[in-house]
Each structure stands twice: as C-alpha cells, then as structure tokens.
Amino acid sequence: MPIRLIADVLDEQLVDVHGENAGRVDGIVLELRDGKPPRVAYLEVSPITLLGRFSLRLAHWYARHDRKFGEGRGVPFRVPWSRVTREGPTLELDFDADVTPISALEDWLRVKIVEHIPFSRGKEDETRERGGRNGAA
Amino acid sequence: MNKIFQIALGIVTSVGGFLEIGSIATAAQAGAGFGFQLAWSILVGTICIAFLVEMSGRFSAVSKHTIPDAMRERFGVRFFAVPLLVMLLVSMLTLGAEVGGVAAALKLATGIPLPVWAVPVGLLAWFILWRMTFSFIENGVSLLGLVTLAFAVAAYKLHPSYAALGKGLLPTLPTHDASKYWFGAVSVLGASISPYLYYFYSSGAIEDKWDESYVPVNRAIAAIGMGFGGFLSVAVLVLAALIFHPRHIDVQQYEQLTGLLTPVLGRPGFWLFVASLGIACIGATLEISLSLAYLVAQGFGWRWGEDLSPRRDARFSLTYTAIVAIAVLFPLLGLDPLKLTNIAMALTAASLPVGVFPFLILMNDKTYLGKHTNGPIGNGVVLVVSLMAAVLAIVSIPLEIIGGG
C-alpha cells in the first residue's frame, strides 16, 4: 500500500515502545542513489531539523549551542525507517525514547529545574484509579 | 461514572465556568451603553461557541487527536506556526486580564492595591496547575463558579421587560454612537468565541479518555452548558441595561461592576460580585494557561497531561509556569484589567478566522472523523459568524481608536 510521505509521515506524532510521546517527525532523509529511486532512510526528530524548515541560519545557531551539552549533541537525531511502524493515529518507535537524545531537553529540565520545585511528584497516585493518561495520543 | 451523571456534571461545570472578566465586562459595557440592543451579539456568540465546543469534543473523541495535534500533522509546522503565534499573543493578553480580574476581586475585598495581588494570584494559579489534577480544575473550580448564578437571580429580581429583551435578541442598527456599538458587538463576540475555550475542551476530551460513545454526551454538554452560560452573560447585560443605562453610566473602571449586584442584593451583592469575579477569573486563568501549554506541547509532540506529575512532563509543566509568570506582569505593572480586556476581546474577534478556518477543514476530513464530519449547519454557522466577527473587528477597532475609545 503506497504511503504519502508528507501527509502520512512528516509532522506525525511519535510514541516510543512504552507508549510515551517521543516528539514528532520533524524531517525525513532521502538517500539518493544513481539509477535507483530515492530511498527513505531516516526520520529526524530534532529542534535543529524543525528550525531548519524556517531558517537554516537559525538551525545552525541552535546546533552550535546544543553541541555544548555533550557528545552526540548538536546534530539531529535520526531514526532508521525500519524502527518505525504505524499504530493508529501515531507512528511507533521500537525503542525507549528516554535513552536517546529525543528526551535530552526534557531530562535536563527535569533534573536541573523541576525536581528542585516542591510537589513535582505524586499526581499519578491520585489518578491511578481513573486510569489517567500519560500524554500518548 | 455513568453518562447521565457526566452530562449533568458537564453542563453544571460549563455554566459555572462560562463567565470570566471578558464576558462580564463586555456584557456590562454593552448593556450600559445600549440597553438591551446588543443582546443579539451574546446570542450569536453563544450559538457559535456552542457549535465550536461540540465540534472540538467530537473531533477529539472520534479521532483521538487534539486540535493542535491535528493541525500540525495535517498542515505542517510552517502553517501551524501562524495560529500558534496568533493564539499565544492574543490569549496572553486575555490571560493577563484574567489574572488582573482575580487581583481586582481581592482589591475590592481588602482595599489592598491591585498590583500587590498579582504575584500571589499567579502563585495560586501555578500551584493549582502544578499540584492538582485535571478533574479538580475542570470540575472543582467550575462548580465554585456557580456563584455567578447570582447575576441571573439579580436580573430576575429586577423584572426586566422580556418583550424588550426579546427585541434585543434580534440584530438592529445603532441609533447613536455607531462605532461604539459595533465595537461593543465585536468585544462581546470576542469574549464569547475565545479559541482557548474550544482548544481546552479538545484536550480535556483526551484527558478524560473520551471515545466515540461520548459524541451524544458531548452534544448535550455543549448545547445545554454553553446555552445556560450564555444566559448568564445576558443576565449581566440585563443588569447593566436596567441599572447603568438609565443613568448614562459608562463602565470604564472595574470597580463600577460591583454596581451590577449591590442595588438589587444589597451588601451581600457586593460579596457575591467579588466571589463571582474572583472565582470566574481564576477558573479562566487555569483554563487559558493549560490551553496554551497544551497548544505548545501538542504542537511539538512533547509529553503532556495535567494528570501527570511535573517531573514526568517537564517541558509541559514549565511551559504553563512561564505562561503564568508572563501573565502576572500585566497587573503587576499596573495595567488596568478592564482596558486590557477590551483590547484582548477585540483582537480575539479580529483573529478568529486564523484558528477557526483550519479547524473547520479538519472537522470536514473523513480521515479523522469518518461518519462524524460536520453538517452544513455547523459549517455555515461557524464560518459566517467568525468571518462576520473578523470583518466587524477590522472595521470597528480603528474607528474606536480614532473616536478616543
């Protein structure tokens, strides 16, 4: 069944193997090969890619600053096409997003800011009986 | 919870959560300036928001998407950036007015100047968002908002001419102050059809795990809840028409609004007004803050959920924290909540098509809604009203500015 790359893949919500939101498809990398059709190689999930859709200068600026946060940073995170499947309204990754740069900013904010503010834990206990959702689509 | 109870709760919380400083101020100014003549703008605005709220609930229940989620997905990020920025800008002004509204209520109650209350109000709103669950915000605060029924009681006690009110529900041309009349209509429409309302409702449907079986429940809540809510706005207009209009009192200060209830209910009326203003505005503060945080988080695919602890959705939680902090600046810097309300409501009306048109495209898309796409009446009402509001706003805002309004 043919897939519409723009309508059905680009900007779609991604969820990881635990059902947690893992960003959106910000970009799609096509591998160009002589005499063969372009191959869909990777999906990119990254503010750098997202900003690049507005301004490449802005994207480069962000990448420069992101590099300061450690090794592997400053470049868009790429997900091989083979690691993604369509599940209802979302695209599902077959790995845990928490161990990838997808959640780098979320982790940094949680460790550096949120966990120092009182009452940053505990709501889930109160909503467990209601089957509270976790933000996954 | 069975569906009947949910309908009842949904209606009650819709009524309790309907009024806020925008709807109170604009209805009061409309009544003070033109008697019953602008009642039609409340009717038109209420019908339109009832349709929009029903649509947003149906959209989320059936498609399992929220509106921002689907907008990013269907139109792409470069298009999505437009309604995102417009809504952030306009809703931040509204939010500043709501925080100012709570501070104004506290100032009326205590005599302590309004700017002093800005930070405590912000902290209260932030704490509720940080610590409490969606159910508490959606139900608890809105149930307290039932105190605004005081406006309906007071209006009833004044024995308005229902025939005259009925005439006011039909659109007429102004007999005087045309620019002020149309600006008044625009402000009422902006207060009634605020996009944050139906964006919040859309996310709420996902937070409450609605599915297709909730479509009839949603329809009942939207129609009856918004209908009764609009009825409260009309009550405010009636009070202003009967109390302010005969004395040619022009509502320019929020302190004047206490005069809506005190002539009818005496001293208890003052306290009922203070409670109404404070509770209605804190409810709106929470809704708008969440609505904007949902818009950003869903647009960028972050984890989000008011039932999640902040440590599990750090970006979402810090987004509403920043939103509340920015909103606090408006009353802190001494900006008058009534003037801010007028500006925010007019800009809301002017920018309606930016949010409504893409939403209508989604509401007619079978890939999201299957057999639950819009009918011609819903499409027609929302399209016409939002276009009309925008055109009126674009024409009347400059005239009002030139006229010194």
Add this chain to the structure above:
Amino acid sequence: MELHEAHAERLLGTKVRDVNGEVLGRLEEMIVEVIDGEPVVTEFHVGPVALLERIGGFLEHMPYFRLLPFPKWEYRIPWTDVELGEVGRVTVKVAKERLRRVEE
C-alpha cells in the same frame, strides 16, 4: 547535508521546473512504496491539486469553496523523470508536455 541525501521537508513547497526551465508548480507530495523490502519514493506530485490531496477532504462537505479560482490540476511525475539537486532544487528531466497531468 551530504551530497547523497535530500531532506523531504525542505523539498516540500519548492518550485519544480521542467527541462526547459518552465515552472510546473510546487512539490506537495511524495509517494513511497516498499519495493524489494526497501521504502522508496516512486512518484512526485506537483501542483495545487497535490496540496488538496492532503487537506482537501473538506471540499466534499463545503463544495462552495470550489467556486474560488484556483488551478485544478497536478502533475504526477515518476522518480525516473526527477532530479533532486542541492537544497531546494527539484528539476524534471523532460518537458512538461510529456508529463502526466491530472485534472481535478
């Protein structure tokens, strides 16, 4: 960006020209099929109707919008006729008269 890659999100919306430099329209969609286990782009859709493929579902229920004047065609171009060059450059290797044009 390395020379053997192209970014689909940056190609979206770019003007596509034929071999004679004539503008065909904007690139609005790419069709992917899995061939021999590989997901490959087999077709490029260019023009206003290609955009409506994505967002045009509403026209069924709001047909009055069809009265608005907009071009009602698209080109469906096989990958063999398309050259993806530097960032933002999409060219077609044949003249537009030889392309498959679909009217709405």
